Amino acid sequence: MARILAIDFGLKRTGLAVTDELQIIASGLTTVDTKELLPFLKDYISKENVELFVIGKPKQMDNTDSESEVLIKDFLEKLQKQIPQMPIKRVDERFTSKMAFQTMIDSGLKKKQRRNKALVDEISATIILQSYLYSK
Incomplete structure (x- = not known):
């Protein structure tokens, strides 16, 4: 089997998560940084066996x-042109940022650490x- 890579697309930053094989x-x-997202993804899939992108x-x-x-649809068009062989699934991402923030609180992160928006994006x-895996 191959990995599944999830993308929490944002205007400035994009959080990424991956499954084990x-x-x-x-x-x-x-x-x-969202401006570097496409090159990052191309590089990552050249090194790792990825079979699917899951996008919020x-x-x-x-x-x-x-x-x-609207921004995500523009990104999806570019993604499909640059990496046409990769299937894409979409997953409802309502409340993921709130859930990510609550996860940070529950794990005992200090207030200063919880202000790290990049970490919130990665957890999102x-x-x-995880919600995609549960739905399979």
Whole structure:
């Protein structure tokens, strides 16, 4: 089996998470400057066996797309042109940032550490990936 890589796309930063090769455990990978995301992904999949990208789909409470979905769709078009062989699944990402922040509190991180938005993005990507694994 190959890894699954999750993407919590953001305007400035993008959180990434990845499974183990047996697709059992989701772990935070890193946070990347969004401008460097495509080169990072191309480099990563050249070194690691990845079979799927899971990308968060931001929704409003009424189930309509959030305004950031326009940015994600632009990114998806670029991603499919640059890495056309990689399948993409979308996963509802409502509340992942709040869940990530709560995870940081529950794990005992100090207030200063919880202000690290890059860590929140990475944990959010992990939550997106974990929810995808549960749904399989």
